[in-house]
Amino acid sequence: MLEREDMKPAPTVLISDDEPHIVHALARLFRRAGLQTIGDTSQSVCELARHHQPDLIVLDVNQRIDGRDLLAALKRDPLTRHLKVLMLSAIEDQYTRLVCFQLGAEDYEVKPFDQSFVRKIARMAGVDSDRSASPYGRSEAIAAG
Numbered sequence: 001m002l003e004r005e006d007m008k009p010a011p012t013v014l015i016s017d018d019e020p021h022i023v024h025a026l027a028r029l030f031r032r033a034g035l036q037t038i039g040d041t042s043q044s045v046c047e048l049a050r051h052h053q054p055d056l057i058v059l060d061v062n063q064r065i066d067g068r069d070l071l072a073a074l075k076r077d078p079l080t081r082h083l084k085v086l087m088l089s090a091i092e093d094q095y096t097r098l099v100c101f102q103l104g105a106e107d108y109e110v111k112p113f114d115q116s117f118v119r120k121i122a123r124m125a126g127v128d129s130d131r132s133a134s135p136y137g138r139s140e141a142i143a144a145g
Helices: 020-032 045-052 067-076 094-103 115-125
Strands: 012-016 036-040 056-060 085-089 107-110
Touching (some): 020 115, 036 045, 045 056, 056 115, 067 085, 067 094, 085 115, 107 115
């Protein structure tokens, strides 16, 4: 378990995407930013969220089970409705973005994204800005999706 300097456990991010390479790439980047990660490629995000109570869920819209349906289920469940959810999509679609916000998403990002996305995730999950500074240059693009 990662621990921060103040001896508190590092914040946890649950990553849900049906593409294993995306889950692994995001997990690696998030861990470098000081986060613990839980990866989900099986659409068991609701059960994992109930069990682990992550600080943030990163949920892909375009999965075998529609990410909007998973988001709605998370927000209906009394054990997970308080959890922060950031939605990911490979397609910029204003209607989908609006629906996700109406369902309770905290934020919405379009792939591919750059290193500022990792900093955003770290801040949303509760890592201070010094810990989430990039070990890479600012120009590194993350080609997930």
